[in-house]
Amino acid sequence: MSVINTEIKPFKASAYKNGKFIEVSDADVKGKWSVFFFYPADFTFVCPTELGDVADHYDEFQKMGVEIYSVSTDTHFTHKAWHDSSETIGKIQYTMIGDPTGTLTRNFDNMREAEGLADRGTFIVDPQGIIQAVEVTAEGIGRNAFGLLRKVKAAQYVAAHPGEVCPAKWEEGKATLKPSFDLVGKI
Template sequence: MLTVGDKLPTFDLQAVVGLEKGREFQAITHESFAGKWKVLFLWPMDFTFVCPTELAEFGRRNRDFADRDAQVLGASTDTHYSHLAWRNSHPDLKDLPYPMLADTKRELSTALGVLHKQDGVALRATFIVDPENVIRHVSVNDLNVGRNVEDVLRVLDALQTDELCPCNWTKGQATLEVA
């Protein structure tokens, strides 16, 4: 599995970017959001139970990520057609403001090292990537446990301070100084 300090792998994937007829899909690459922080999160499968709770919460908090100059990118091993059908059928997913990447060939999941060994789907992984495409944070949950979007924001805030941040630090609190 790739970890802190590794470069985000190159990728070129189809993504669902909206529901407007004829404008649903767009190619997204590792270079699509140059100069921005990226929060790449992967989920196991469309049309499941835990996954839409995470996708919806990232959508609700998208403005918070944008305020931090970070682009949210979601991905699974499903096709872009499956993503579109899921968005159209699930009320909490209709207005997602970030791209849903289709890692259908499992190239990105494999390169990141987060493909579930038995099930062949992406693990519930989150990567915070800096503007130079260097991975600065990684977390991975088992398939049945959803992640905490608030904590992803907290870690992003801490990374963006470029300071020493103590345990449970949140934005606005003092950072540590080397004596």
């Protein structure tokens, strides 16, 4: 079953952010755009490259009104230890959610049950808490923050412009489409 266009389920989790342990819940997500950036595990190989890439673009996400939540089935304590010991992870300013019970990961239907690890999944959530985009890749395939920025911009554009859609390779400021009977077969 797809989670696209479904509301995120209630959750409460411990997290690490900017040198502090905090609590995060579904209520914190409502009212703003959010990205849930799931990854398999701390202290691994592809994961820090992805998390570091998102950290490098965090200011851009913030300017767009988007909050980033990285999530793995590690604890918030492990996130702090990784943050303190890795130069790449040490630059992260966004929230790092610990999900040792797998509740949040299962809420997004993103758990590899046999391993107890999250898949490499990205979920864009609108201010109403509705999942607008999903990307899941195999363990060895890293994601790109630039591509994620483009998807968030497209999701925000479509939300702000009912009746318009963003075609392939759409970039901010480029032409969109207005689906209609007259457009059928003309593209």
